[in-house]
Each structure stands twice: as structure tokens, then as C-alpha cells.
Amino acid sequence: MGFLHEFLQQMVNGLSLGSIYALLALGYTMVYGIVKLINFAHGDILMLGAFGGFFVLAAYGVTPLTFVLALLVGMIVCAVVGIVIEKTCYKPLRNAPRINALITAIGVSIFIENGARVVKVIGPNPKEFPTFKTVNFPIGDVNISQIQIIVFVVSIALMFLLTYIVNHTKLGKAMRAVSFDRPAAYLMGINVDWIISFTFALGSALAAAAGILFASAYPQVEPYMGIIPGLKAFVAAVLGGIGSIPGAMLGGFIMGIAETLTKGFISSQLADAIAFGILILILVVKPSGILGKNVSEKV
Amino acid sequence: MLKVRGLNVYYGNIHALHDCSFEVNEGEIVTLIGANGAGKTTTMHSISGLIPIHSGEIEFLGQSLKGVPANKIVEMGLAQVPEGRRIFANLTVMENLEMGAYIRRDKQGIKQDYEMIFSKFPRLKERYRQVAGTLSGGEQQMLAMARTLMSRPRLMLLDEPSMGLAPLLVKEIFAIIQEINRTGTTILLVEQNANMALAIANRAYVLETGKIVLSGDAKELAASEAVRKAYLGG
Numbered sequence: 029m030g031f032l033h034e035f036l037q038q039m040v041n042g043l044s045l046g047s048i049y050a051l052l053a054l055g056y057t058m059v060y061g062i063v064k065l066i067n068f069a070h071g072d073i074l075m076l077g078a079f080g081g082f083f084v085l086a087a088y089g090v091t092p093l094t095f096v097l098a099l100l101v102g103m104i105v106c107a108v109v110g111i112v113i114e115k116t117c118y119k120p121l122r123n124a125p126r127i128n129a130l131i132t133a134i135g136v137s138i139f140i141e142n143g144a145r146v147v148k149v150i151g152p153n154p155k156e157f158p159t160f161k162t163v164n165f166p167i168g169d170v171n172i173s174q175i176q177i178i179v180f181v182v183s184i185a186l187m188f189l190l191t192y193i194v195n196h197t198k199l200g201k202a203m204r205a206v207s208f209d210r211p212a213a214y215l216m217g218i219n220v221d222w223i224i225s226f227t228f229a230l231g232s233a234l235a236a237a238a239g240i241l242f243a244s245a246y247p248q249v250e251p252y253m254g255i256i257p258g259l260k261a262f263v264a265a266v267l268g269g270i271g272s273i274p275g276a277m278l279g280g281f282i283m284g285i286a287e288t289l290t291k292g293f294i295s296s297q298l299a300d301a302i303a304f305g306i307l308i309l310i311l312v313v314k315p316s317g318i319l320g321k322n323v324s325e326k327v
Numbered sequence: 328m329l330k331v332r333g334l335n336v337y338y339g340n341i342h343a344l345h346d347c348s349f350e351v352n353e354g355e356i357v358t359l360i361g362a363n364g365a366g367k368t369t370t371m372h373s374i375s376g377l378i379p380i381h382s383g384e385i386e387f388l389g390q391s392l393k394g395v396p397a398n399k400i401v402e403m404g405l406a407q408v409p410e411g412r413r414i415f416a417n418l419t420v421m422e423n424l425e426m427g428a429y430i431r432r433d434k435q436g437i438k439q440d441y442e443m444i445f446s447k448f449p450r451l452k453e454r455y456r457q458v459a460g461t462l463s464g465g466e467q468q469m470l471a472m473a474r475t476l477m478s479r480p481r482l483m484l485l486d487e488p489s490m491g492l493a494p495l496l497v498k499e500i501f502a503i504i505q506e507i508n509r510t511g512t513t514i515l516l517v518e519q520n521a522n523m524a525l526a527i528a529n530r531a532y533v534l535e536t537g538k539i540v541l542s543g544d545a546k547e548l549a550a551s552e553a554v555r556k557a558y559l560g561g
Contacts, residue, residue, distance in 0.1 A: 198425065205415045205426050211377055212413035217401030217430035217478060 033169040038292035039285060044176035044245065046284020047183030051238040052261035053268065053276035053283075054190060055231030061207040061271040062227045064126060065118060068133040070235055071258015072140040075251060076109060077102040077236025078157070078243040079150055085158040095160075095244075099182070102236035110232025111225045119221070144251035154250040157243040179241045186237055187277055190230065194273060203227055207271070256300070260287070263307040269320020278318060282306075328353045328513055329374070329405070329482055334383035336366075336373050343369045345537045346383070351482065356504070356514040358524040358545065360558055361534035367517040368410050370534070371486045374515075375407045376400045387482065402430050406480035410487045410517075412471040416460030420451055423459050423470055427477030437477070444473045447503070465496040472503065482513045489520045501527055521558040525549040533558070 052074060059067045080102035088094040117136050121129045145152040163174045194200035206213040206223045213220055242257060243249050264283040268275025283303060290299045310317060329351040336344040344366050351357045361367050372378045374385055376397035385392040387405050395403075415423050424444065428437045445452035448469045454462065459470060468488055475483060485504065489497040497520065505527050508514050518524035525531055525545045533541035533554060541548065548554050 198429070201418065201422050201425060202429060204417055204422075208415050208417045209413055211397075212409060212415065213426070214377060214397035215375060215401065215407050215409055215413075216426045216474070217398045217406070218426065219396075219398050 030169075034292055035289075036170045038288040040170060040172055040176065041292075042285030042288035043281065044179045044284070045288060046281035047180050047187075048238045048242050048245070048280075049257065049261045049264045049283045050277045050280025051183050051186060051234045051241070052257060053264040053280045054187070054273065055235045056262050056265040057268070057270055057273060057276040058203075058227050058231045060265070061273075062203060062224055063118065063122070063129075065129045065133060066262065066270075067118075067231075068130070068258070068262075069113060069136040069140055070231070071254035071256075071261070072137050072144075073106050073110060073232045073235040073254070074239035074242065074257060075144065075249070075254035076140065076239070077106045077232075078239035078249045078253065079144070080105045080236060081240035081243065082155065082157055082249050083149075090158045090160055095178075099237055099240055102240050103233035106232040106236035106239075107229035110228040110235075114225055114228040119224075141251050141255070150251060152251065154248050157247040157249050159244045159247045175244055179245055182237065182241060186234060190234065191273065193230070199223070199226060260300075260303050263303055266307060266317055267310050269317030272317065272319045272321070275317055275319035328388060329515065330384070330386040331370075331374070332384045332386075334370070334373065334385065335381040336369055336378065337381050338369075338378075343537055344373070347534070347537075347539050349532045349539060349542065351513060351515050353481075353513055354508075354511075355530060356508050356516060356528045358516040358518055358528040358531045359534055360518055360521040360524055360531060362558070363519065364536075365534040366537040367534055368486055369537075371407060371410075371484050371515075371517055374400075374484060375405070398430075401478055401480075404479075404481035405484070406475045406478045406482075407484040408471045408475045408486065408488060410490065412464075412467045414459045414462075414467050414470050414474065416458070418459055419456055420459050420462070420470060421455045423474050424451075424455075424477050427474035430478055440477055440479070444476060447506070448473050465492055465499070468492060468496075468500055469503070472500075472507070476507065476512075480512060482515065483507065484515045484517070486517045487519060488516070489518060489523060497523060521554070522549075525554075525559075 052070065055070050056067065059065055081098035084098040084101050085094055113136055117132050118129055121132060144150045160175060164171045165174065194203060202213070202218050202223050205216065205218060206220055210220055260283055261280065264279035265276045267282060268279030286306060287299050287303055290302045331350065332348050334344050334347040347370065359367055359370060373380050374392070376392060376395055380393065387403060390403065392400055415426060418426065424441060428440070431437055450466055451470060451473055459467065462470060488500050488504065492500065501523050504514060504516065516524055516528065525548060528545040530543065531545045531548045532539050541554065
């Protein structure tokens with residue numbers, strides 16, 4: 029295997045993995061943009077979404093139609109879960125010091141993970157995720173599996189949809205208005221509570237899709253499966269510039285590619301170390317991230 | 328139209344407004360003047376529902392505003408152009424206007440109002456696709472006013488519209504305020520620039536460290552010794 033071949037192969041793998049990180053990073057960045065909270069429970073939404081998909085696919089078998097159904101069910105369930113978490117856990121703390129909400133987010137994360145272990149239908153043991161039989165499409169020496177293509181295409185489609193919502197719909201514009209200046213948004217008659225809930229719903233739905241795609245590529249589901257992808261997507265969001273939507277997408281792809289290249293050329297064991305090394309490096313060199321704005325804190 | 332009675336507002340332990348009472352009648356321009364820190368913006372924020380009131384009563388069109396969420400107050404027809412303009416600098420001029428019309432569903436009427444706004448503020452028409460943060464201070468103030476007009480308010484609160492603007496622009500802004508009033512919108516204006524405010528207002532209230540100390544006809548107040556000494560530099 030030549031260097032170029034290995035490089036291209038890892039780029040393909042990285043784009044596929046990176047698109048999952050990008051979907052997940054979007055949730056972090058949108059929620060941060062609107063309520064200035066790092067929602068550490070976001071990775072666990074990925075897990076819940078994956079289980080949502082698991083139940084649909086386990087019940088109806090794996091066909092393109094059931095896969096779409098699994099995505100829809102997972103996304104809707106998680107959108108509702110996201111709204112419930114926001115209303116019950118974060119909203120009461122909206123005017124409290126930010127650190128309180130951050131600690132609460134960690135609490136919510138632990139609650140969901142261990143709650144999932146206790147609930148009978150999920151349980152602590154890993155389960156095999158029903159997925160398509162892998163078909164490889166060799167292009168030259170590089171192998172692309174149809175699962176990688178599905179992951180990439182679905183992710184890109186969802187990212188386009190999100191970009192459209194944020195930039196061209198009334199709700200999306202209101203989201204940007206609320207994230208820029210909440211009191212001014214109130215003065216426009218914008219129902220700020222509703223917009224915040226909507227943001228959590230959108231982010232959680234994307235996390236659910238990320239969970240189902242992740243489980244299709246790495247076919248195993250268990251209650252702690254969201255932790256590491258969650259942390260990596262968080263790094264991706266910071267890398268791209270937390271609060272920036274294009275930044276989260278870019279950061280996600282960079283993280284995915286960095287991870288697969290490390291696995292291919294350096295060592296699989298070092299992959300995670302390098303991911304978090306990237307976080308330290310950004311925080312030192314450019315804390316606002318690649319596409320982040322240097323905004324001074326408003327008093 | 329707007330009746331404020333015995334309003335008390337606290338920021339933590341600080342008693343910011345003491346028993347303030349005033350009213351605004353339909354069709355008027357009423358101004359609230361006072362020095363920095365007198366409680367003018369606090370008054371505006373409590374009317375718009377941005378800060379909770381401790382005691383007292385605020386009534387708009389016969390309905391109490393106590394406990395009504397800020398966004399619902401806008402739906403009732405009471406909208407504010409906040410101090411410092413507070414436009415959405417990350418949105419385009421057009422998107423800012425759309426946010427102003429957020430509560431409305433009548434697409435046809437909204438379209439007509441965009442035309443009305445653009446004829447009133449031709450500078451905004453030239454720049455409607457531009458990101459609002461790139462506008463000059465005067466243009467931003469015009470956008471802030473235009474944005475609030477898009478909700479078709481019956482009562483418009485204006486908090487320091489002259490702040491940080493060159494004298495010529497201040498004149499223009501005040502002419503626009505009078506024009507808005509002539510087309511049927513009642514105005515409550517808060518200003519440090521007492522000269523200009525008293526010149527266009529029908530009635531005025533003077534606020535001093537959270538208390539209303541004087542009130543009356545704007546022309547008479549402008550002529551009175553006490554006001555001239557304290558606020559008009561003479």
C-alpha cells in the first residue's frame with residue numbers, strides 16, 4: 029500500500045466520521061449561541077437517538093424505508109427530549125450564574141446515562157445495531173462503503189436543511205436575533221422561550237441523526253456510547269468557533285479527518301489523545317476558534 | 328392610554344423608582360427628562376416588561392401590564408425603541424425589519440409597510456441587503472425606529488434616540504418622531520437632550536433620582552426657572 033492510497037482511504041473514512049461529528053457539533057454550537065451553555069448532555073442525546081433507531085430497525089428489519097423511519101423516529105423523540113430537558117433543567121437556571129447551568133448539564137448527562145442502564149429496554153449491556161450489509165465500491169485502490177456514503181449524504185442533507193432554516197425562515201432569523209440580543213428580541217415581540225425550545229429541539233434532532241449514523245457505521249449501541257463522540261464534537265465546535273454554525277461543520281470534518289489520519293499513520297491508541305491535544309492547542313493559539321468572532325463580553 | 332400609578336422598582340437593594348405616577352394620552356408626545364441615572368431607562372424597561380415591578384400599577388388601554396411577558400406587551404400595541412438602538416447587528420437591514428414585524432401575520436400589510444418604511448427612510452432602502460452592523464450611527468437609529476414601527480404600535484416608547492448622534496442628525500431624528508406622531512402613533516420619549524425633547528412634546532415629566540419632581544405642559548416647563556437651571560444649561 030502506497031502512502032497516497034492510504035492517505036486517500038483515510039480521507040474517505042475521515043469525511044464520513046467527520047460528518048457525524050459535524051452534526052453533533054452543530055447542537056453544541058447552536059445551544060451555546062442562544063443560551064451560552066455548553067450542554068454536556070448532548071452526547072447522551074446521540075445515544076438516545078441511536079436507541080430510538082435501534083428499536084425501529086430491530087422491529088421492522090433493515091430496509092431503506094425502515095432506515096428513513098428510524099431516522100425520523102429518533103429525531104422526533106430526541107427533539108421532544110431536548111425540549112423537556114431545557115424546560116425542566118436549564119430554564120429555571122436561566123438567570124443564575126452560568127456555572128450552575130454547566131454543572132446541571134453534567135448532572136443531566138450522568139442521569140441519562142445511568143437512567144438508560146436501569147431502564148429494562150436499554151440496559152447496561154451493548155447490543156448489536158441492525159445495519160445494512162456492507163457493500164464496497166472500490167474506486168482505484170480506495171474502498172468506499174455504501175454505509176460511508178449514506179452517512180455522508182444524510183449528514184450533508186441535514187446540514188443544508190439546517191442552514192436553510194437558520195438563514196431563510198422566520199424562526200431561524202428569530203434564533204439569530206435572540207442569540208445576538210435577547211432583551212431586544214423580547215422588544216420585537218419574539219417569544220424567546222419558544223425560540224430557545226426550538227433551538228434545543230433542532231440540536232437534539234441532529235444529535236439523534238448523528239447517533240443512528242454512528243451506530244450504522246460502528247454497529248453497537250450501549251448507554252455510554254455518546255460520551256466520547258460527544259466530547260469530540262464539543263472539541264470540534266470549539267475548534268470551529270463556538271457559536272458559529274459553519275464553524276461547527278468545519279470543525280467536525282477537521283476532527284474526523286485528524287482522527288482517521290492519526291489512526292492510519294501514527295497509532296490507533298493515540299487517536300483520542302490527539303483529538304484532545306487539538307483542543308489544548310486551539311485554546312492556546314486561537315481561543316475563539318477558526319471561524320469564531322472575538323466578541324467582548326457584554327456587561 | 329398609558330397610566331402609571333405609584334410605580335416602585337428595585338434593582339437588588341437599590342430602590343430605583345419611588346412612587347412614580349404619570350400618564351400618556353392618545354395622540355400625545357410625552358417626554359420624560361432627567362439626568363443620567365435618574366431612572367428613565369428603568370421606567371421604560373418596566374413598562375415594556377423587561378424588569379419586574381415591585382409595586383404600583385401600569386395600565387395600557389385599560390389593561391394591567393403587571394406580569395404580562397414582554398413579548399405579549401408588544402402584541403398589545405406597545406413597542407419600544409431601546410436605548411443604544413440595539414439593532415441586530417448580525418442580521419441584514421431587511422431581516423431586522425422582518426423581526427420588527429415578527430408578531431404580524433398579514434403578509435400583504437407587512438409588504439405595504441416595508442414600502443412605507445422605505446419611502447420614509449430612503450437610506451435604509453439603499454442598504455436593505457447590508458448587514459446592519461455596518462450602518463452608521465444615524466442609520467442604525469433610523470433602522471431601530473423603522474424596526475419598531477413594523478409592529479404597528481399604538482404607543483411607541485423611545486429611549487434616548489439622540490444618543491451619540493451629530494446635531495444635524497438629531498434634528499432629523501426628531502423631525503421623524505414628529506412625523507410618526509402625526510400619522511397616529513402616540514409617543515413616550517425619554518431624553519437627556521431636554522431642549523429638543525421639550526420642543527416637540529405636548530407634556531413633560533422631570534425625573535430626579537427615581538422620583539417625578541415636576542410635570543406639566545412642555546412649553547411651560549421649558550420656560551420655567553427650575554428646569555432651565557437644571558437641564559437646559561441656563
